[in-house]
Amino acid sequence: MERIQIAEDLSFTRIIHGLWRLADWNMSREERLKLIEQCLDMGITTFDHADIYGGYTSDQLFGEGLALKPSLRSKMEIITKAGIALISENRPENRIKHYNTGKSHIIQSAEQSLKNLQTDYIDVLLIHRPDPFMDPAETAEAFNQLKQEGKVRHFGVSNFKRSQFNMLQSYLDFPLVTNQIELSAYQLENFEDGTLDLCQEKRIPPMAWSPLAGGQIFKQEDEKAKRLIPVLEQTGEQMGAEGIDEVLYAWLLAHPAKIMPIVGSGKAERIQAAVRSLDLKMDRQQWFDILHASMGHEVP
Numbered sequence: 346m347e348r349i350q351i352a353e354d355l356s357f358t359r360i361i362h363g364l365w366r367l368a369d370w371n372m373s374r375e376e377r378l379k380l381i382e383q384c385l386d387m388g389i390t391t392f393d394h395a396d397i398y399g400g401y402t403s404d405q406l407f408g409e410g411l412a413l414k415p416s417l418r419s420k421m422e423i424i425t426k427a428g429i430a431l432i433s434e435n436r437p438e439n440r441i442k443h444y445n446t447g448k449s450h451i452i453q454s455a456e457q458s459l460k461n462l463q464t465d466y467i468d469v470l471l472i473h474r475p476d477p478f479m480d481p482a483e484t485a486e487a488f489n490q491l492k493q494e495g496k497v498r499h500f501g502v503s504n505f506k507r508s509q510f511n512m513l514q515s516y517l518d519f520p521l522v523t524n525q526i527e528l529s530a531y532q533l534e535n536f537e538d539g540t541l542d543l544c545q546e547k548r549i550p551p552m553a554w555s556p557l558a559g560g561q562i563f564k565q566e567d568e569k570a571k572r573l574i575p576v577l578e579q580t581g582e583q584m585g586a587e588g589i590d591e592v593l594y595a596w597l598l599a600h601p602a603k604i605m606p607i608v609g610s611g612k613a614e615r616i617q618a619a620v621r622s623l624d625l626k627m628d629r630q631q632w633f634d635i636l637h638a639s640m641g642h643e644v645p
Contacts, residue, residue, distance in 0.1 A: 346388025349550045351522045357391040363609035368399025370611035377410025395426035396454045401435040408463035426473035427454035444476035451487035470497045475509040485516040507543045531558035556606040576638040584625045594622035
């Protein structure tokens with residue numbers, strides 16, 4: 346499995362496994378452990394979490410599986426996120442959905458994630474969403490404390506645009522190591538608005554959430570999907586892909602920004618499809634064929 350260097354002392358696998366829907370998969374502890382082991386066997390060692398996933402339950406479910414074989418922790422990298430506060434029976438103090446990037450909240454969230462994941466360190470902690478009420482000095486204080494205490498190794502952001510990224514970075518004495526953003530052949534916003542450009546400028550490999558566009562691309566009534574699917578199928582035939590999902594992953598992997606797609610499936614065969622996409626070679630003209638189909642027109 347190809348690895349991407351995130352920091353001097355940390356690398357991620359090119360394909361990352363996402364646990365957003367873990368609570369929906371209704372797996373036993375043993376099945377959760379089996380899923381972790383299947384990912385590791387495929388070469389995927391990087392796992393993506395957030396405190397809010399599964400109504401604040403997914404990281405605990407993962408931790409329960411990992412606890413059946415604690416030695417696996419040393420073979421993986423764990424990402425988690427903080428900063429969103431949801432209305433949930435597990436957080437009765439939240440009367441409204443909001444963002445909280447204050448020092449106490451970030452530290453409390455990280456410490457709860459450590460407990461739930463049954464680990465003593467997090468490899469990368471991300472601020473989940475830009476916070477219009479952010480005090481970046483306070484967020485930086487939280488980062489510094491967690492780093493000094495050895496609870497978090499590195500920090501990054503998720504869904505941040507250029508100005509938001511640069512603003513937070515200006516308060517830190519160490520670099521943010523990644524930006525987790527929505528990227529797919531269907532959703533081009535972060536290709537077009539300079540967000541991906543910033544990642545390349547800063548030499549920061551981005552993680553791509555929803556690389557299959559959340560299934561939108563498979564809806565036959567969707568006009569953009571109607572344009573994309575024939576081109577994806579044709580390109581897949583040219584490259585020897587087994588399905589258009591592999592082509593969608595390959596489109597992201599071909600980009601020079603070193604994009605790391607997050608695969609959010611609990612099915613081994615779907616995860617394996619993403620891994621197979623690493624062997625597909627997409628040339629520049631094939632890449633633009635897909636881009637044109639998504640945009641609905643040629644580049645200017």
